[in-house]
Amino acid sequence: MSSDRQKRLCITDTTLRDAHQSLIATRMRTEDMLPLTRAIDKAGFFSVEAWGGATFDSCIRFLNEDPWHRLRTLKEELRHTPIQMLLRGQNLVGYRHYSDDVVDKFVFLSHKNGVDIFRVFDALNDIRNMERPMARVKDTGAHLQGTISYTTSPVHSVSGFVDLARELYSRDCDSICIKDMAGLIMPAVAHELITGIKDEMDILVDLHSHCTSGIAPMAYEAAIEAGIDILDTAMSPFALGTSQPPTESVVASVKGTARDTGIDLLKLREVRNECLKIRNKYEGLFTPVAERVDSDVLIYQLPGGMITNLVSQLQDQDALDKLEAVFDEIPRVREDLGYPPLVTPTSQIVGTQAVFNVLTGGRYKTISNEVKDYVKGLYGKSPGSITTEIQKLIIGNEEVITVRPADLLPPMYEKMKEEATAAGLISKEEDVLTYILYPAIAPSFLKGERTAEPIPVAARKKENSLSLP
Amino acid sequence: MSSDRQKRLCITDTTLRDAHQSLIATRMRTEDMLPLTRAIDKAGFFSVEAWGGATFDSCIRFLNEDPWHRLRTLKEELRHTPIQMLLRGQNLVGYRHYSDDVVDKFVFLSHKNGVDIFRVFDALNDIRNMERPMARVKDTGAHLQGTISYTTSPVHSVSGFVDLARELYSRDCDSICIKDMAGLIMPAVAHELITGIKDEMDILVDLHSHCTSGIAPMAYEAAIEAGIDILDTAMSPFALGTSQPPTESVVASVKGTARDTGIDLLKLREVRNECLKIRNKYEGLFTPVAERVDSDVLIYQLPGGMITNLVSQLQDQDALDKLEAVFDEIPRVREDLGYPPLVTPTSQIVGTQAVFNVLTGGRYKTISNEVKDYVKGLYGKSPGSITTEIQKLIIGNEEVITVRPADLLPPMYEKMKEEATAAGLISKEEDVLTYILYPAIAPSFLKGERTAEPIPVAARKKENSLSLP
Numbered sequence: 001m002s003s004d005r006q007k008r009l010c011i012t013d014t015t016l017r018d019a020h021q022s023l024i025a026t027r028m029r030t031e032d033m034l035p036l037t038r039a040i041d042k043a044g045f046f047s048v049e050a051w052g053g054a055t056f057d058s059c060i061r062f063l064n065e066d067p068w069h070r071l072r073t074l075k076e077e078l079r080h081t082p083i084q085m086l087l088r089g090q091n092l093v094g095y096r097h098y099s100d101d102v103v104d105k106f107v108f109l110s111h112k113n114g115v116d117i118f119r120v121f122d123a124l125n126d127i128r129n130m131e132r133p134m135a136r137v138k139d140t141g142a143h144l145q146g147t148i149s150y151t152t153s154p155v156h157s158v159s160g161f162v163d164l165a166r167e168l169y170s171r172d173c174d175s176i177c178i179k180d181m182a183g184l185i186m187p188a189v190a191h192e193l194i195t196g197i198k199d200e201m202d203i204l205v206d207l208h209s210h211c212t213s214g215i216a217p218m219a220y221e222a223a224i225e226a227g228i229d230i231l232d233t234a235m236s237p238f239a240l241g242t243s244q245p246p247t248e249s250v251v252a253s254v255k256g257t258a259r260d261t262g263i264d265l266l267k268l269r270e271v272r273n274e275c276l277k278i279r280n281k282y283e284g285l286f287t288p289v290a291e292r293v294d295s296d297v298l299i300y301q302l303p304g305g306m307i308t309n310l311v312s313q314l315q316d317q318d319a320l321d322k323l324e325a326v327f328d329e330i331p332r333v334r335e336d337l338g339y340p341p342l343v344t345p346t347s348q349i350v351g352t353q354a355v356f357n358v359l360t361g362g363r364y365k366t367i368s369n370e371v372k373d374y375v376k377g378l379y380g381k382s383p384g385s386i387t388t389e390i391q392k393l394i395i396g397n398e399e400v401i402t403v404r405p406a407d408l409l410p411p412m413y414e415k416m417k418e419e420a421t422a423a424g425l426i427s428k429e430e431d432v433l434t435y436i437l438y439p440a441i442a443p444s445f446l447k448g449e450r451t452a453e454p455i456p457v458a459a460r461k462k463e464n465s466l467s468l469p
Numbered sequence: 470m471s472s473d474r475q476k477r478l479c480i481t482d483t484t485l486r487d488a489h490q491s492l493i494a495t496r497m498r499t500e501d502m503l504p505l506t507r508a509i510d511k512a513g514f515f516s517v518e519a520w521g522g523a524t525f526d527s528c529i530r531f532l533n534e535d536p537w538h539r540l541r542t543l544k545e546e547l548r549h550t551p552i553q554m555l556l557r558g559q560n561l562v563g564y565r566h567y568s569d570d571v572v573d574k575f576v577f578l579s580h581k582n583g584v585d586i587f588r589v590f591d592a593l594n595d596i597r598n599m600e601r602p603m604a605r606v607k608d609t610g611a612h613l614q615g616t617i618s619y620t621t622s623p624v625h626s627v628s629g630f631v632d633l634a635r636e637l638y639s640r641d642c643d644s645i646c647i648k649d650m651a652g653l654i655m656p657a658v659a660h661e662l663i664t665g666i667k668d669e670m671d672i673l674v675d676l677h678s679h680c681t682s683g684i685a686p687m688a689y690e691a692a693i694e695a696g697i698d699i700l701d702t703a704m705s706p707f708a709l710g711t712s713q714p715p716t717e718s719v720v721a722s723v724k725g726t727a728r729d730t731g732i733d734l735l736k737l738r739e740v741r742n743e744c745l746k747i748r749n750k751y752e753g754l755f756t757p758v759a760e761r762v763d764s765d766v767l768i769y770q771l772p773g774g775m776i777t778n779l780v781s782q783l784q785d786q787d788a789l790d791k792l793e794a795v796f797d798e799i800p801r802v803r804e805d806l807g808y809p810p811l812v813t814p815t816s817q818i819v820g821t822q823a824v825f826n827v828l829t830g831g832r833y834k835t836i837s838n839e840v841k842d843y844v845k846g847l848y849g850k851s852p853g854s855i856t857t858e859i860q861k862l863i864i865g866n867e868e869v870i871t872v873r874p875a876d877l878l879p880p881m882y883e884k885m886k887e888e889a890t891a892a893g894l895i896s897k898e899e900d901v902l903t904y905i906l907y908p909a910i911a912p913s914f915l916k917g918e919r920t921a922e923p924i925p926v927a928a929r930k931k932e933n934s935l936s937l938p
């Protein structure tokens with residue numbers, strides 16, 4: 001397969017999903033996406049990541065927008081470019097497991113409304129949590145991208161990730177994504193992992209990283225060398241910081257080489273100009289901290305968003321002076337829990353417990369319900385084992401499940417549909433899913449009682465024109 | 470020499486010179502450098518670039534600081550880390566050629582006051598403009614770093630740059646710097662050029678780039694692969710944008726590999742924390758534009774600072790609508806002039822003439838004196854030839870010199886010293902050089918009549934704490 005390493009590099013642009021999720025808390029509105037989408041559609045991307053992840057939640061919670069309507073609208077504009085969504089395995093676009101009948105409906109309707117490529121991941125890399133949605137994606141005929149949630153720990157290794165790739169490959173994935181949500185993959189590791197997968201499997205490999213630690217562009221270069229097929233990038237006005245490396249730079253970096261993307265920089269310039277307009281509108285949401293390289297990420301090995309969340313959790317408790325102590329506690333909690341990768345929802349679970357352990361004056365004096373459920377196996381199998389002591393400490397004599405968590409969930413679609421219909425909430429099939437996924441918000445949203453959050457006005461930053469003679 | 474490619478990667482940190490020159494127009498004051506310098510000195514850098522370039526000009530013009538005093542002060546703090554300066558060949562730290570006796574004094578006194586490494590470049594890569602200062606650096610016993618000013622054009626090629634490296638090598642340079650001031654070197658080219666030099670010459674090679682186009686971190690990764698010895702980086706609060714890639718990220722990217730820098734990330738964290746304090750103080754000088762990737766740089770192949778300058782030149786003339794026309798004209802002027810690399814002073818010469826050509830309604834209807842001097846050969850030999858038509862158009866029948874420009878400059882040191890002494894300006898030998906280099910500003914500066922420009926107050930940017938549940 002070494003000839004693959006000389007072929008065209010493909011680009012998945014994330015501007016419509018991960019980039020604004022990372023930089024402006026997923027607040028980009030559909031109306032702003034439209035002119036951008038038209039420019040994007042001419043660029044020649046392999047795909048655009050434009051749906052899933054936190055966009056569903058944000059649409060109904062903050063923007064008073066129907067996520068399904070957004071998807072259909074984007075689909076009308078994107079005539080040449082496949083739409084990719086990020087699907088959290090059995091969690092879909094929520095934060096807990098859903099029963100299989102809900103998963104089935106969700107995948108079916110996502111595809112029907114416009115999703116062409118499904119990127120499916122599980123926070124614990126527990127393939128059982130990915131199997132059901134993956135099988136349904138194959139049923140629809142869409143492109144199935146299986147995902148490795150990348151992390152570092154004593155129980156994670158390149159060969160372990162290659163094993164996972166093999167499992168995904170054997171389940172008929174059309175491509176494999178290495179999802180490096182914390183932006184921690186080192187160039188040499190990226191090279192080894194990509195080579196490891198491609199040496200053995202005839203499958204497209206995608207690298208998805210974040211610039212939080214400043215390593216991602218270097219890892220991307222190493223990935224190009226190693227023969228990566230697809231790189232995830234964001235247009236420059238929404239790139240860097242906690243977002244992806246810039247699309248234009250990656251495209252330019254291989255211009256005229258064997259890995260040329262075939263994408264025209266002048267067409268990207270039009271996309272960029274649309275992005276600049278949007279950026280201008282949302283300037284008040286950008287935070288300097290999200291845009292700068294945070295070298296603490298290198299020391300604490302935590303995703304950028306997680307650090308921001310911890311800071312605000314501690315601020316709320318007037319305990320910001322405990323931040324270092326929490327940073328020190330997190331690796332210990334993570335070890336106790338068998339080293340889960342830190343990504344939604346495990347990053348929240350580990351972070352919150354570490355805060356409890358520090359603030360309540362004793363480790364596991366207060367234990368969150370999520371940690372209890374985690375130790376019970378209700379999120380799936382932990383990557384490393386959990387000691388009997390920790391298990392006892394956290395759940396006492398309660399039972400640990402060994403089955404797939406969703407096996408314990410009875411079908412709920414029809415029941416919820418009836419309930420929502422009776423409440424007068426349903427005007428289309430998709431509304432049932434909205435109701436099931438976000439039962440607290442969906443009623444007011446579906447009744448049209450919510451309003452869009454205003455976009456904060458930016459404190460105008462002076463544009464200096466200092467220059468030396 | 471392939472074993473070199475497996476040895477420790479060295480780091481030159483540019484925070485004290487290029488980083489703040491690139492991001493805040495060289496406005497960092499010595500008092501702020503001091504606590505930072507103490508932290509830097511413990512980090513284990515190969516060197517710190519801390520003097521030369523625009524710092525000399527900025528010290529006396531804007532900061533009311535004696536550049537020589539800064540150098541000595543830094544030297545006292547930097548006990549373990551060599552100080553590097555950027556020397557513009559026969560231009561020293563000014564914008565025109567100086568006579569050899571001035572060059573001799575300048576190099577001698579720079580070394581005496583604390584410079585350990587001299588990076589010597591010429592905007593035209595005309596080695597004759599570098600020979601005199603290079604010979605003097607060798608006399609002092611300091612480390613001599615010869616420089617390739619990297620650019621792209623029909624008359625520039627990797628093999629041409631390797632030829633220049635050979636010339637530098639034969640003149641006893643201790644290392645060679647590839648200076649990519651526009652941040653345009655592509656990963657594949659970096660690899661080829663570094664390999665080309667190192668395959669043939671037993672010499673340390675340094676890559677210096679800027680993140681303006683977003684390519685630099687990728688080029689650095691390719692350089693590491695190719696066996697680069699030294700990379701120029703800036704601490705994260707002063708990195709990216711028009712500055713260098715982040716020191717912490719580059720150090721982390723090779724941790725545990727054969728190219729490990731040996732630098733401790735926890736020590737870098739202390740340096741980073743000092744930088745954050747400084748950044749806070751100067752926040753009002755940072756411009757969003759300088760900090761973001763500018764993908765136009767990829768299309769126009771212009772250094773970021775040059776674009777900013779053109780915008781402000783055109784704004785002054787109420788002709789910002791002519792920007793595209795100027796962008797189109799620049800490559801033509803550059804072609805007319807034999808494709809000079811665009812770096813001080815050629816970037817200013819080419820940019821200003823392009824503005825004239827567009828605004829005065831005819832090419833070369835108005836011609837700057839600098840362009841005339843350039844065509845006469847007074848800046849050195851142009852990389853490509855200039856056609857007879859262009860020559861006629863610009864200087865008519867005036868003569869083109871073929872000698873080294875400084876050969877035409879009579880000694881001036883003693884005369885200027887007498888003049889300045891008579892005016893009561895001189896209290897130490899170094900003041901004579903200050904006077905010679907900046908005759909317009911030096912008198913008021915040396916008489917203590919200038920004041921430091923205030924630091925503008927930042928428009929506070931709201932720190933949002935938006936986060937999804």
Ligand SMILES: [Co+2]
Nearest residue numbers: 018181208210
């Ligand atoms: Co991501």
Ligand SMILES: [Co+2]
Nearest residue numbers: 487650677679
């Ligand atoms: Co520079």
